[in-house]
Structure formats: C-alpha cells, structure tokens
Amino acid sequence: MNVTDGLTVYLVGGAVRDTVLGRTVTERDYVVVGATPAEMQQRGFQQVGKDFPVFLHPHTKAEYALARTERKTAPGYHGFAIHAAPEVTLEQDLLRRDLTINALAQDANGTIIDPYGGLADVAARQLRHISPAFAEDPVRILRVARFATRFAALGFQVAAETRDLMRAMVNAGEVEALVPERVWQEITKALLEAQPAHFFTTLRDCGALARLLPELDRLWGIPQSAQWHPEGDAGIHTLLVLEMAARLAPELEVRFAALCHDFGKGTTPPELWPRHHGHEARSAELVKLVSNRLKIPNHCRDLARLTAQYHGIIHRVAELRPATMLEVFEATDALRRPARFAQLLTACEADFRGRGGYAERHYTQAEVWRQMLAAVAVVDVGAIARAAPAPAEIPTRIRAARLAALTQAVALSRIPTAS
Known part of the structure; x- marks a missing residue:
C-alpha cells in the first residue's frame, strides 16, 4: 500500500509555478489536508517541523506539511502563532503564502487549484502579494526581490500595490527585525542567480537597501570620471560590474567581491567629485564592516576585501615596477593561494568590463598577472x-x-x- 493512499495531498508552491512557466522543477513540496500528526506518523512519515507539523516521506524524503494558518503575534518574522488542524482548508493554507504565483496547488489528477489569481499573474508577469498579511513578515521583502531577480529574464515585475506595501513596511521599521543570517542567506541566493542586479534594484526601489546595505545604496548619485566611466553613476557601475561577474564566474565569492569593490566611493567628499582618490582603502574597510554586521563567511569577506583594496593596482599592471608586483603577490598571498588570486583577477576583470562600452573588451591585465605569477x-x-x-x-x-x-x-x- 502507498503511504499516501487515503490522504488528501496537493503539490504546492514553486513546483506548480515552475511547471506552468515551463521551468525545470527541482524540489517538490506537498500539503496534506484533513490529517493529524498521529496519522502521518502511523503511516511512517518522520516529523521534522518543530513550530508546525512537517513530515518527510518514508521513501522519497519529500516534505509533506499539514495544512495550516498563521497569525501575527509579535514584531519581526518569528512572531507567529501556527495553527495546523484537520479542519484547515487548502485555500486557507494557500492564503498565508506571499505571492499569488506561489499560491498554486495541483491535485493528484493534475488539476491546478488557483484561488487567488496566480495563473493570471503568471501570464501577466506580475509579482503580487495575496493579502495584507504579507506585511506581517519582513522576510517577504527579500523574497520578492529574489523572485524579481530569478524571473527577470521572463519579464516579471513587482506589482505597483505590492511595491507600495513593501515601502510601507520599510517605513514602519519592519526590516530592522531581520536577523543578519537571514539577510545574508537571501543575498547569497540572489547573487547566485543569472541576473543578480535586479535583487538590489528591487530593494532600493522600496527603500530596504538603505536599511540593509547602506554602503551600496549610497553609491547612487555619486559621479565618476567620464574618462574611465562612461556610465557615470557609481551605483550603476556597481551593478554593471555585478552583472559582468555573473557572466564570468559562478562563484559566490567573485560576485560578492564585485558588489563590494567600490563601496568607498560613497564616502568621497563631494568637493572631490568626480575623482575618488583613496577609495580602494576605504572600500576595504567598509567590506569588513559589512561582513561583521551581516556575519558574512570569511571566504567571501576576504576576497571582497582584497578586490576592494587592490583592483586599482591590478588594472595598472603596465605601470608597475617588478618590486611592486611582488608586493601585490605577497599582500594577496598569491603564491600560497593561487586559486583565490585567480578569483581576484576575475573580479577585477568584471570591474574593467562593467562599464559603458567595455563589456566585450579583452582584459589583458589578467594575462600579464598570470604570466608574472608563473615566473615567481x-x-x-x-x-x-x-x-x-x-x-x-x-x-x-x-x-x-x-x-x-x-x-x-x-x-x-x-x-x-x-x-
């Protein structure tokens, strides 16, 4: 006998959404309506949820959650009362979700249940919240930004009313309740997407970026020398560099380094604009501050710090004396950590090519550095x-x-x- 025989089970959430979008489904989650924890355990399911009943299928290890509702009881995203009981309906369970496109379910016959207009929003390429309860969980701001990033190539946009609600949440101070680990977790997922810049523009649009990553947010409106930066604005340049890093490298470390490399330009006194003398050292210090605040892993922090500190001198290799090159190798520990030095060169290439008119240029500086390192x-x-x-x-x-x-x-x- 199949352990799910007699249970009312629905495939829910991302698996249904991605099927509709024609995307590969990598993870399947299920909701069980009308059952109790005792019944699930009797069938061999292993309970893993502490705050609400979530069970692992005894054979496939897929997650099966009992239908539940949530009620806000305190500020932040931990303050929820969970109610899971046989009388909770599928529609009630779907109502607690964030976006309409994630509130889709599919029954055993393949019929899609869509009580909140998710299919219409998939067709219209809209990221729209289901209910005002969206405002109860600040993590949803990060999730919307991540979905905007993931589905950018498909043309998805944040619905105007959802954008307004996100702004209201930021103004109400909800994002201050986010713990650093969760913020970094969402940043990590976004950086690993194909077009990660959309995550940060979405957060900036609702005001959340200024609260969560002010070192990045303040770069917009900062001018740069037109000789080296035809795109002008330092914030625009940073996102061009990030997008180029996403083209060049799959590694999280390289993409994070690209994001952070010019933080110091945001602290240049306006009377010195558009020059940013000494911004490399200031950027490296800000990388340390951000890494400490968000509890960023050392391997990401270290490459970002080195990129911030040395990207200028890496670009100017043709002007350097051999003694200065050796100092760079020593400071970056290139001989003992050649793989990290290679990542540093990739991040610098992203910086070089992440400028107006430079995207398809060849970064021969990296070849010079590789040749010099091989000689040493x-x-x-x-x-x-x-x-x-x-x-x-x-x-x-x-x-x-x-x-x-x-x-x-x-x-x-x-x-x-x-x-």
Missing part, C-alpha cells in the same frame, strides 16, 4: 633554503630570487595591456 612560482625556494649560510638569511634570499625572476619576466614580456 618556479623559483626553487627549497634549493635557496639549503644553500643559505644561515636560516635568518632564507627569507631575504627567497625574495631576492623572486624579484629577479619577476624582473626578467617583465623584460621578456610582450603582452600589451588593455586601454
């Missing part, structure tokens, strides 16, 4: 250490040998730099 890497430090008359002389001799290798490589190099 072949220095036989073991042989130098064995030949040194005293241990104290080993570091000096190794550095001298690396500098000599770099000097020779620079003299032999014929790789042009990008203009």
